[in-house]
Amino acid sequence: MQIAIGLYEGFTALDAIGPFAVFTNMPDTSVVVCADRTGRLTDESALLHLDIEHTFDEVRAPDVVLVPGGLITRRVARDGGPIVDWLRRVHPATTYTTSVCTGALLLGAAGVLDGCRATTHWMVLDQLRAYGAVAADERVVFDGKVVTAAGVSAGIDLALTLVTELQGAETAQAIQLGIEYDPQPPHDSGSPTSASPAVREFVAQIMRDAEARVHATP
Amino acid sequence: MQIAIGLYEGFTALDAIGPFAVFTNMPDTSVVVCADRTGRLTDESALLHLDIEHTFDEVRAPDVVLVPGGLITRRVARDGGPIVDWLRRVHPATTYTTSVCTGALLLGAAGVLDGCRATTHWMVLDQLRAYGAVAADERVVFDGKVVTAAGVSAGIDLALTLVTELQGAETAQAIQLGIEYDPQPPHDSGSPTSASPAVREFVAQIMRDAEARVHATP
Numbered sequence: 157m158q159i160a161i162g163l164y165e166g167f168t169a170l171d172a173i174g175p176f177a178v179f180t181n182m183p184d185t186s187v188v189v190c191a192d193r194t195g196r197l198t199d200e201s202a203l204l205h206l207d208i209e210h211t212f213d214e215v216r217a218p219d220v221v222l223v224p225g226g227l228i229t230r231r232v233a234r235d236g237g238p239i240v241d242w243l244r245r246v247h248p249a250t251t252y253t254t255s256v257c258t259g260a261l262l263l264g265a266a267g268v269l270d271g272c273r274a275t276t277h278w279m280v281l282d283q284l285r286a287y288g289a290v291a292a293d294e295r296v297v298f299d300g301k302v303v304t305a306a307g308v309s310a311g312i313d314l315a316l317t318l319v320t321e322l323q324g325a326e327t328a329q330a331i332q333l334g335i336e337y338d339p340q341p342p343h344d345s346g347s348p349t350s351a352s353p354a355v356r357e358f359v360a361q362i363m364r365d366a367e368a369r370v371h372a373t374p
Numbered sequence: 375m376q377i378a379i380g381l382y383e384g385f386t387a388l389d390a391i392g393p394f395a396v397f398t399n400m401p402d403t404s405v406v407v408c409a410d411r412t413g414r415l416t417d418e419s420a421l422l423h424l425d426i427e428h429t430f431d432e433v434r435a436p437d438v439v440l441v442p443g444g445l446i447t448r449r450v451a452r453d454g455g456p457i458v459d460w461l462r463r464v465h466p467a468t469t470y471t472t473s474v475c476t477g478a479l480l481l482g483a484a485g486v487l488d489g490c491r492a493t494t495h496w497m498v499l500d501q502l503r504a505y506g507a508v509a510a511d512e513r514v515v516f517d518g519k520v521v522t523a524a525g526v527s528a529g530i531d532l533a534l535t536l537v538t539e540l541q542g543a544e545t546a547q548a549i550q551l552g553i554e555y556d557p558q559p560p561h562d563s564g565s566p567t568s569a570s571p572a573v574r575e576f577v578a579q580i581m582r583d584a585e586a587r588v589h590a591t592p
Contacts, residue, residue, distance in 0.1 A: 177386070308553035326573060329570070333563050336496060339557035341530075345547035347551070
């Protein structure tokens with residue numbers, strides 16, 4: 157079983173590394189982190205740099221593919237790019253094609269979401285409809301072999317749910333205990349319905365500004 | 375305000391990237407990822423490689439320092455190394471010195487935990503006593519300026535708690551909403567008390583074997 161995590165310049169690190177922490181603990185599973193080219197690849201914050209070893213061309217038939225989100229995804233989804241081409245190419249033969257956060261927009265651009273129930277970060281949920289998807293306000297959404305997660309940290313829940321499907325509940329429970337995933341957030345503000353209206357509007361404004369800055373960068 | 379995440383060969387990626395996702399969204403905060411040397415640095419799974427830009431020598435007076443765990447930490451804590459030397463050097467001037475998972479053993483080796491209440495991954499909790507610490511079976515433990523988290527994913531809770539201390543509840547709530555941290559694990563198996571005895575023994579055996587393999591590698 158090969159699980160491929162497909163990256164691109166400007167990805168959100170936790171979207172990828174949450175599931176990575178789960179998948180790398182699965183028995184009999186090989187995890188590959190890949191991108192358009194080898195060498196340096198920088199995340200959304202511009203503070204974390206990966207040294208990529210494997211290209212999309214090397215990863216032609218992964219059993220599971222996962223794509224993270226990032227502030228840049230709306231632009232990549234609109235303009236296309238190697239990550240979208242790769243998703244389009246590998247999707248037909250996968251067992252599961254999955255996304256975290258705004259990675260769903262890239263699945264949409266690759267034609268994967270047409271007619272699917274799907275989710276993404278709450279800020280861009282209505283943008284899924286442009287790709288023929290039925291937007292579902294849920295944390296992890298399965299529709300056949302297409303599995304999408306809500307924003308950023310939801311990738312951990314997606315990955316544990318996927319392990320349950322692929323290898324059963326006991327393996328998922330063992331991995332959950334291994335990464336001590338017994339979440340105790342100090343606040344109850346993790347969804348747009350639990351957060352206060354003031355916090356929600358504050359975050360929406362910050363994210364709109366940050367996305368505009370990213371999209372203004374050549 | 376500078377927050378430094380100090381890394382070393384064999385660190386657990388999610389231990390670092392969970393807090394990284396929180397800290398990089400803090401206003402007026404500069405986050406630096408550093409290690410003994412620049413260039414390629416490989417994680418515990420040997421599947422993720424970072425390209426490090428900043429050395430410990432460049433990061434001399436961080437306000438907050440965070441060190442992740444890894445299967446290798448017991449050996450590093452015993453034998454010493456640049457990460458331990460750096461922690462010892464920067465700790466006196468920090469506002470907060472923090473660890474995730476078995477990163478606590480490195481704080482212990484640096485002399486930071488003497489007389490402190492502290493926590494770490496449940497598997498090695500009793501090893502904290504060797505460093506003069508009072509082992510506390512809690513998710514996030516504050517003792518003065520020393521803050522420790524339980525295993526792997528607990529770093530997200532630590533970081534949000536730290537933001538609350540440093541910049542107030544509203545900022546922490548906004549970041550929580552930004553990363554949509556509304557955890558919904560598919561199982562209730564994230565702590566040694568909630569997991570079944572069979573799962574607990576299975577994980578303990580796997581982790582003992584994995585640690586033995588890592589420690590047998592030159």
